[in-house]
Amino acid sequence: MKANMSAKKESLLSRIRKGSAGYLMILPLMVGLLIFCYYPPVYGLILSFFDMPTDKTVEAVFVGLQNYKELFSDRIFLNSIPTMFKIMLPRLIISLVVPLVMAELIFAVRKSRLQNLYRVLILVPIVAPGVVGILIWKNLYDASDGLFTELTRLLGIIGPTDRIDWLNDSRYTIFSIVFMGFPWIGGTSVLIYLSGIMNISNEVFEAADLDGCPIMRRIFVIDIPLIMGQIRYFLIMGIINGLQDYSTQYTLTGGGPGYTTYVPGWYMYNIAFGINRRAGYAAAIGMVLFLVIMIITLFTYRLINGSKGGMLERDCL
Numbered sequence: 478m479k480a481n482m483s484a485k486k487e488s489l490l491s492r493i494r495k496g497s498a499g500y501l502m503i504l505p506l507m508v509g510l511l512i513f514c515y516y517p518p519v520y521g522l523i524l525s526f527f528d529m530p531t532d533k534t535v536e537a538v539f540v541g542l543q544n545y546k547e548l549f550s551d552r553i554f555l556n557s558i559p560t561m562f563k564i565m566l567p568r569l570i571i572s573l574v575v576p577l578v579m580a581e582l583i584f585a586v587r588k589s590r591l592q593n594l595y596r597v598l599i600l601v602p603i604v605a606p607g608v609v610g611i612l613i614w615k616n617l618y619d620a621s622d623g624l625f626t627e628l629t630r631l632l633g634i635i636g637p638t639d640r641i642d643w644l645n646d647s648r649y650t651i652f653s654i655v656f657m658g659f660p661w662i663g664g665t666s667v668l669i670y671l672s673g674i675m676n677i678s679n680e681v682f683e684a685a686d687l688d689g690c691p692i693m694r695r696i697f698v699i700d701i702p703l704i705m706g707q708i709r710y711f712l713i714m715g716i717i718n719g720l721q722d723y724s725t726q727y728t729l730t731g732g733g734p735g736y737t738t739y740v741p742g743w744y745m746y747n748i749a750f751g752i753n754r755r756a757g758y759a760a761a762i763g764m765v766l767f768l769v770i771m772i773i774t775l776f777t778y779r780l781i782n783g784s785k786g787g788m789l790e791r792d793c794l
Contacts, residue, residue, distance in 0.1 A: 518767065524760040537757070544761035553736055554744055554762065560651075561740040565719030567655045572715050573708065575661045580670035581696060596671070602663030611728045614657045618643040618729075644730050647737045654725050654738065666711065673704035709781045713774055720770045741766055 493500070525544055529537035548554055583595045602610070617624045620642040629635050643653045677700065685695050701708070723743035726732050732739045732747070741762060749759035 521760045521763050524757055525764050527757040528755070529757040540757070544758050545765070547758070548761050548765065553739060554741060556736060557739040557741050557744050560736075560738060561720065561742075563651055564654055564738075564740065565716075569712070569715045569719055571655075571661050572666065573711055576664075576666035576711075577670050577701075577708075579662045579667045580674060581700070583667070583671055584674050585692075596668060599662060599664070599667045603665070607724070608728060611657070611725060615644070615729055618653055620645070645734050647734050650730055650734065650737050654729065657725065657729075669707055669711075670704060673707045674700055677703050705781065709778070712781065713777055716773055716777060717770055720773070721766060 524537075526539060526541055527537040528540045528544070579599070583592055583599075586592050586595065620626060620640045623643070625643060626635075626641055629641060630637055630639070635641060641649065643649045681699060681703075682695075685699060690698070721742050723740050723746060726738050726740060726743045727746070730738045732743050745759045745762040745766070747753075748755050748762065
């Protein structure tokens with residue numbers, strides 16, 4: 478028994494010696510990963526148990542679970558959760574469906590030159606930084622002479638002197654945030670879907686044609702099951718981004734009017750760097766968000782991974 482243990486240790490040490498050059502090259506990256514990716518959440522977890530102002534001259538006080546107890550009785554935080562889902566769910570559906578539709582349309586184009594042209598045109602919008610795009614939409618939503626206000630006047634929805642305050646009227650703010658980015662096809666999502674569809678074997682499409690499979694039936698029976706990897710990626714990343722994103726609120730609405738567009742991420746930012754500057758309380762919000770994101774992501778992954786997509790064995794007719 479001891480001989481076997483010593484032999485295993487020697488073999489492990491010998492493997493480490495043989496791969497020492499590789500370990501040394503990986504070491505700087507691993508150190509950076511530990512410092513910049515793992516240390517912040519661990520520090521945030523520890524910080525959530527303290528009452529600590531952002532001002533470092535004030536000493537932190539250990540309060541245990543008090544921040545979490547206060548958080549779940551905080552009406553602003555609790556009201557921000559349904560607002561987050563009101564914004565996230567429509568944007569998630571749009572980000573999954575619209576690029577897929579566009580990818581199918583481009584795939585249906587038989588001329589390779591036109592396909593290449595459409596691919597280039599799809600990528601052009603991502604050349605501009607995201608904040609620039611949000612600022613452009615802010616001008617489009619201008620209440621006095623923005624494009625959408627002028628269109629509503631032109632269509633007779635409102636009078637020539639009337640105005641719609643898209644970003645400061647609680648009736649329109651959620652819609653304005655969701656509608657931003659229309660027609661929602663600029664970027665790499667379309668190309669990722671398109672590459673998945675193009676990797677499907679031509680024999681599969683030929684067999685579907687011979688069976689007389691209609692195009693819509695083919696998309697649901699063949700294409701979607703075979704690009705489920707891409708769909709799973711966009712779904713999981715969309716959930717993660719939707720639960721933690723507040724860049725639109727930061728640039729467009731500031732969480733207003735009132736608390737209409739407040740989401741947990743924006744509330745966390747305001748608590749940490751606003752007037753109150755309570756780093757411990759903000760860390761507690763971050764930890765709750767982390768747990769919610771992890772649970773929903775794992776559930777979604779298991780749900781999609783467990784469903785086995787059908788292949789050509791299904792009857793297309």
